[in-house]
Amino acid sequence: MHRLDALNATRPRSADPVVLQAADWLVKLHAGEMDEAGHRALHAWRAQAPEHERAWQAADELARTFGRVPTGLGVPTLESARRLRRRVLLRSTVLLATGGPAAWLAWRTWGVELAAEYRTAVGERRGFVLADGTRLLLDTGSAADVVFDGRERLVLLRAGRILVETGHAAGLPARPFFVQTAQGRVRALGTRFTVRGGDEHTRVAVFEHAVEIAPRATDATRVVVRAGQEVDFTRDAAGTPRAIAAGADAWSQGALVADRQRLEDFLAELSRYRSGVLHCAPEVANLRISGVFQVADTDQVLATLAQTLPVQVRTRTRYWVTVGARAPG
Known part of the structure; x- marks a missing residue:
């Protein structure tokens, strides 16, 4: 599921119209769409009724708590793009105001993706060489963070898909290499492989050597996937490895x-x-x-x-x- 779909999925079926209006005003304000007349109109709306002011204060507090509405989404290209951006942000704010814990989690996840150390825009692919010589290629709309310490080398896949070619730079200590998703961990066994994250499952395809899949559940069985195989796994279990689909890594080209x-x-x-x-x-x-x-x-x-x-x-x-x-x- 796409990150915006995740926001939609947790949206309550019926939102308070006043909350919707407060969210609408908040989006306009943080997107830079408010001129002097707009500020006067917002002030008049807030003063119109006590519930208006309460809704505004709640929405504004949530925006400040989560670091404000992302300003990068406030730059319009076409009128249709402006409407799309505005609708997305409005949904997010309404979720925070009325959606409960699931909505808070959706917003936090979205924010993490936007702030990820390595990320790509829609239609973009980017390659990186990590400190240990590992090559990391991000597919369209992907996000990842990298954490290397004395015990392990860890790539946190936040969204999308990556191609990994593990490296071992001279002079650095030997440490296991993992890719972690919401469903569990993938341990590289000297390999070239792809990982595609999702809300419900992760898909791993191996092109060289092997990887070991460890679903998040503590009682889950670990599964080794070898070159020429791919597998899907959830938090609870990994499926049976199968032959890689034709062109599974064509996206990298x-x-x-x-x-x-x-x-x-x-x-x-x-x-x-x-x-x-x-x-x-x-x-x-x-x-x-x-x-x-x-x-x-x-x-x-x-x-x-x-x-x-x-x-x-x-x-x-x-x-x-x-x-x-x-x-x-």
Whole structure:
């Protein structure tokens, strides 16, 4: 699940309209959208009723507690982007005001991703060389922190997917290398592998040597995954290792590989590399697609789909695209 989906999932079904209004004002204020007239309007709204002032104070206190609404999200590009940004922040604030412990956790998780030491934007891939010579490649929309001490080398995967090629720099002590996700730990056994984190499970694919999977549950069985295998694991257990899917590491070269893949699943993966909504209409969801596609230009990928499948790409805005059945004739 995407980080914004996680926020939506914990949102209460019915929020107090006054709380929603307070959140709306808070977003405008921290996004830099308030001129002098706007400040006067906010003051008038707060003075309109005691519950307005209480809602404002609660929302403002929460924003200050969690380090304020991220200012980086306050820079608009297009009007649709401004509306999207504003809606996301509003949802976050409403969650904090009305959503209970799950909402607090969602906000804290989002903030951790934004503050991660290593991170990538949507559509971006970045490589890093760590102090021990390990090579770390982050996929689109990914975030990670690195903690090396005298006992171990640890990569904390906060979001997204990484490719790891472990190193052992001369002169440094030998220490085990781990990647940790919400579901558990992956121990490298001299290897090249990918880790993709999620809300419910983590997926690991091994391309050289092996890794050991240790789910978070204390009574869970550890599983060794060898080169040419991949596995999913939850907090409670690891699945049975299976053969790696075709093109499992193609993303590291900027490509997606599809082998008779459902169109809906392919578009869900492609959507990770572009901002906004990429929707697949139900009537074309089960069409099959094969090929190698470069994710650097997702618009070109969509154009290719329209040429090779009986589909039509409908672009409402740059941030809202639907792939549906081609009109007859």
